[in-house]
Amino acid sequence: MAGATQETATARLARLLTMVPWLLNRQGIDVQQAADDLGVSVEQLEADLQLLFLCGYGQMPDELIEADWEGGKVFVGNADTIARPLRLGVDEAVTLMVGLRTLREVPGLDERDAVERALAKLEDAAGSAGAPASRVRAEVDDGTSAELLTRARQAIATRRRVHLRYLVPARDESTERDVDPMRVVGDDGRWYLEGWCHRAEDTRLFRMDRVEELTVLDVDGTPPEGARERDLADGTFRPGPDDLVVTVRLLPGATWIADYYPVESSTDVPAADGGGLTVQIRTADTAWLRRLVWRMGGRAVVLDPPEVVAEVVGGAGDALAAYPASAGEG
Incomplete structure (x- = not known):
């Protein structure tokens, strides 16, 4: 459907985990009433119920959740496992406690009391089995100041627009932009501010360690109706339809680039041809x-497209020309 936005898998999973025990305790509820109470359309509820047929603790028919709504009333069965209170193993409890301790240290966190209460309950339930968690310290620290994170979260809470001075390393310049903030999120050891960027007229992720200045404006910062948070399950990088695809040969000693930067494809080069990788x-x-490529000193070579090859060769030539002829003489 034109203009429709696709729901993330994470959001749908969260709704299903809430919906199943809720329906188990309301057997025979009217379909329309269930949809209204759950805050979804009847069509979405029916789609969720159809998905439940494929869910369970195994693959056999008697191991899958049962759902029936053909008569206008919803009945759910064979889902007692989901309805029972969650029981954590020792490893799971320790992992969760480490995560909560890490979350407790996040600068500007508004829900610190809730985290403290949850952590206290876990520690009490785990007893001595949870001792390993106290010896583990995990951090999400990319150099972002606590003040910037606090200001960003306050802007989100009060629905205020922010003005950013943002460093773009690729162009070695700082840009000015107004953003309607949507959330602050940590991913892969970095903090990001996600919001509707009025300069790009689209949703953007801004690395907080590249925000040079953040000013909360006295302007309503409610994002446009069509703005949606990204699903970060596959990382923060999102290629654009107009992006250029560059083919690069990575010689041994430079193949780490394929692990550190997002590549679309990677092909091994036979040892007889010098080894390494060819990536796009x-x-x-x-x-x-x-x-x-210049920093790699010949261990990375651009093969395609021709215009980028020319840019790399030309830039290297200009750099060599900048050195006086006598610079290499003893």
């Missing part, structure tokens, strides 16, 4: 890629 990298700006 999609990017909207080749400036950072050119600098990366």
Whole structure:
């Protein structure tokens, strides 16, 4: 459907885990009433119930959840496992306690009391079995100041627009932009501010360690109706339809680039041909890629497209020309 937004798998899973025990305790509830109470359309509820037929603790028919709503009333069965209170193993409890301790240290966290209460309950239930958690310390620290994180969270809570001065390393410049903030999220050891960027007229993720200045404006910061948070299950990088695909040969000693940067494809080069990898990298700006290739000192070579090859060769030539002829003489 045109204009429709696709729900993330994470959001749907959270709703299903809530919906199943709720329906188990309301057997025979009217379909329309159930949809209204759950805050979804009848069509969405029926789609969720159809999905439940494929869910369970095994693959046999008697191991899958049963759902019936053909008569206008909803009945759910064979889902007692989901309805029972969650029981954590020792490893699971320790992992959760470590996570809560890490969350407790997040700068500007508004829900610290709730985290403390949950942690206290877990520690009491785990007893001595939870002792290993006290010896583990995990941090999400990318150099972002606590003040910036606090200001960003306050802007979200009060629905205020923010003005950012944001560093774009690929162009080695700072940009000014107004953003309607949606959330602050941690991913892969970094903090990000996600919001509707009025400069790009789209949802954007901003690395907080690249925010040079954040000013909360006295302007309503409610994002447009069509703005949606990204599903970060596959990471923060999102290629654009107009991005350029660059083919790069990585010689031994430079193959780490394929692990550190998002590549679309990677092909091993036979040892007889020198070894290494041939990768394709999609990017909207080749400036950072050119600098990366120059830094590798010949261990990374751009093969395609021709215009990027020319940019790399030309830049390297200009750099060599900048050195006086006598610089290499003893």
